Amino acid sequence: MLSGVKETKRDKLFLVCNYIFVSLALLIVLYPLVYMISASISDPKYVGSGEMWLWPKGITFDGYKRVFENSSIWTGYRNTIVYTVVGTAINLVVTLPAAYALSRKDFVGRNFFTAMFMFTMFFGGGLVPTYLLIKQLGMINTIWAIVIPSAASIWNIIVSRTFFQSSIPRELQEAAQIDGCTNMRLFIKIILPLSMPIIAVMALFYGVGNWNSYFSALIYLNDTAKYPLQLVLRQILVLQQMSAQGGGAIDASTAAAMNSKAEIAELVKYAVIIVATVPVIVIYPFLQRYFVQGVMIGSVKG
Missing domain, CATH: 1.10.3720.10 (MetI-like)
Known part of the structure; x- marks a missing residue:
């Protein structure tokens, strides 16, 4: 936004919607990668049961x-x-x-x-x-x-x-x-x-x-x-x-x-x-x- 130009309510709403959309897109893209990394070092029983859904549980490097x-x-x-x-x-x-x-x-x-x-x-x-x-x-x-x-x-x-x-x-x-x-x-x-x-x-x-x-x-x-x-x-x-x-x-x-x-x-x-x-x-x-x-x-x- 140019300096000296006042943002209207519509401009602010547009920026908020953009941030929300970009944040959601980032989560959609990032989650599978984080899940794969966590699953590769987690105990398989937690992965198979669904207890591990984001962060590693029962860390192991056997894989x-x-x-x-x-x-x-x-x-x-x-x-x-x-x-x-x-x-x-x-x-x-x-x-x-x-x-x-x-x-x-x-x-x-x-x-x-x-x-x-x-x-x-x-x-x-x-x-x-x-x-x-x-x-x-x-x-x-x-x-x-x-x-x-x-x-x-x-x-x-x-x-x-x-x-x-x-x-x-x-x-x-x-x-x-x-x-x-x-x-x-x-x-x-x-x-x-x-x-x-x-x-x-x-x-x-x-x-x-x-x-x-x-x-x-x-x-x-x-x-x-x-x-x-x-x-x-x-x-x-x-x-x-x-x-x-x-x-x-x-x-x-x-x-x-x-x-x-x-x-x-x-x-x-x-x-x-x-x-x-x-x-x-x-x-x-x-x-x-x-x-x-x-x-x-x-x-x-x-």
């Missing part, structure tokens, strides 16, 4: 102990870091030059290529043809099956193209060309240094996507030693649930053992969720402004 005792967790972390770094690098190498080329008005066939790119946003070959293609290329059970098929996002190319069109002066490019600068040198020496905001945004978008990705690994990888973290945690969770279900005749002792396994599986489930998400949760607050900037790219400038 995390069981998760981190599994050596495949650390292998999954290493694989995920490699897939994320390599995949994000390939994403940027493909996305930024394509977006810059499409932003140039003197690029012959720009509208045609843009239309072809956008066509793939609505139509695809399907899972089976894609799998057969990856198999024929010899990429099954390799890192390339994870990073190559998702090398570029058409949406991110369009966002980057919009940035180049709206933020890089056309006169700057013309001046560089008059001085004898080639297109490649222009892109590397002039355009990229001026495009750090979009590079940071794209690196974040692709990095988070690569970190959370598991479907490609589930389809194309056969060797468990190459599984990313998300797939390793999924495997642990499934095995815990199957172990908890058990089988055969049920007597009192068997029922007690099965109930204990079910409680452990529940505890491990929440620990697994936290282990998989905590790196992104820790990093996000420091990079939030880049996400906001990414949303604002291409907005009307005065």
Whole structure:
């Protein structure tokens, strides 16, 4: 509110309603996260009975102990870091030059290529043809099956193209060309240094996507030693649930053992969720402004 401007009753009521709405939205978003953290360190019997609904009860770290005792967790972390770094690098190498080329008005066939790119946003070959293609290329059970098929996002190319069109002066490019600068040198020496905001945004978008990705690994990888973290945690969770279900005749002792396994599986489930998400949760607050900037790219400038 501007200084010297008196707030009316309607303005005050509007602000109060805004604060109430924002507070409710914060509670809706924050509660599941707090509940998962509390459930991961609470006694499973309190979680299962509903006695633990917000803060931890009967604090125990058995879930995390069981998760981190599994050596495949650390292998999954290493694989995920490699897939994320390599995949994000390939994403940027493909996305930024394509977006810059499409932003140039003197690029012959720009509208045609843009239309072809956008066509793939609505139509695809399907899972089976894609799998057969990856198999024929010899990429099954390799890192390339994870990073190559998702090398570029058409949406991110369009966002980057919009940035180049709206933020890089056309006169700057013309001046560089008059001085004898080639297109490649222009892109590397002039355009990229001026495009750090979009590079940071794209690196974040692709990095988070690569970190959370598991479907490609589930389809194309056969060797468990190459599984990313998300797939390793999924495997642990499934095995815990199957172990908890058990089988055969049920007597009192068997029922007690099965109930204990079910409680452990529940505890491990929440620990697994936290282990998989905590790196992104820790990093996000420091990079939030880049996400906001990414949303604002291409907005009307005065």
